[in-house]
Amino acid sequence: MNLILFGAPGAGKGTQANYIAKKFNLYQLSTGDILRNEIKNKTETGKKIEKIINQGDFVTDNIINELLKKIITSSSCKNRIIFDGYPRNITQAENLELILNADNQSINFIFFLKVNRETIEKRILGRITCEKCNKIFNEYLDSIEIEKHECGNNFLKKRKDDNEEALIIRYDEYMKKTKPVLDFYSSRSYFHEIDGSQKIQAITNKIEQILVV
Ligand code: AMP
Numbered sequence: 001m002n003l004i005l006f007g008a009p010g011a012g013k014g015t016q017a018n019y020i021a022k023k024f025n026l027y028q029l030s031t032g033d034i035l036r037n038e039i040k041n042k043t044e045t046g047k048k049i050e051k052i053i054n055q056g057d058f059v060t061d062n063i064i065n066e067l068l069k070k071i072i073t074s075s076s077c078k079n080r081i082i083f084d085g086y087p088r089n090i091t092q093a094e095n096l097e098l099i100l101n102a103d104n105q106s107i108n109f110i111f112f113l114k115v116n117r118e119t120i121e122k123r124i125l126g127r128i129t130c131e132k133c134n135k136i137f138n139e140y141l142d143s144i145e146i147e148k149h150e151c152g153n154n155f156l157k158k159r160k161d162d163n164e165e166a167l168i169i170r171y172d173e174y175m176k177k178t179k180p181v182l183d184f185y186s187s188r189s190y191f192h193e194i195d196g197s198q199k200i201q202a203i204t205n206k207i208e209q210i211l212v213v
Contacts, residue, residue, distance in 0.1 A: 007113035010120035056169030113196030
């Protein structure tokens with residue numbers, strides 16, 4: 001099965017994708033993580049996109065589509081992908097359909113995590129991510145979990161685009177370009193809206209209930 005986690009920055013897509021991928025042995029395809037790796041590894045693409053990402057703008061569709069096509073159709077990921085942060089505009093949504101159709105794959109579930117602006121801000125400004133296992137914490141809310149984290153604290157990093165200035169642009173990009181993708185998908189029978197302001201475990205449970213039916 002392939003599924004899409006959809007929602008604004010900070011809606012909890014990465015957190016849920018991480019849990020669901022482990023539980024159902026799926027591949028978490030986070031375009032944000034792929035792009036950050038390009039920057040970390042100082043590739044040609046990484047050099048081109050660093051500034052764009054840090055200020056909160058979108059990377060061009062060409063770069064995204066180029067990076068994704070190989071992964072989506074690879075034998076190890078095929079039919080077991082959680083899309084996290086993609087598609088982010090209508091062109092990407094149409095492109096995804098083309099890639100999947102040509103490869104005899106489809107989207108089986110879409111989960112829209114609905115969260116208000118205030119919650120998003122709290123989550124993003126407190127977010128820290130373990131660079132080793134990709135687990136996400138909130139530095140203000142999860143002090144006990146952070147202390148006990150199995151990878152230790154050395155890999156915990158704050159993202160460069162998790163600041164108030166970049167958030168304004170990221171949220172604006174979401175409203176202008178990503179939100180229209182909701183209309184593209186929302187009438188489909190496998191589209192599910194979930195209250196993303198609930199506790200992490202409650203959201204995971206809800207997604208699991210739908211996946212196992
Ligand atoms: P994320 O980790 O999903 O919050 O993404 C971080 C940043 O990576 C975004 O603010 C964009 O700059 C870039 N990015 C991630 N996914 C996409 C995408 N599908 N299309 C364009 N830019 C993207």
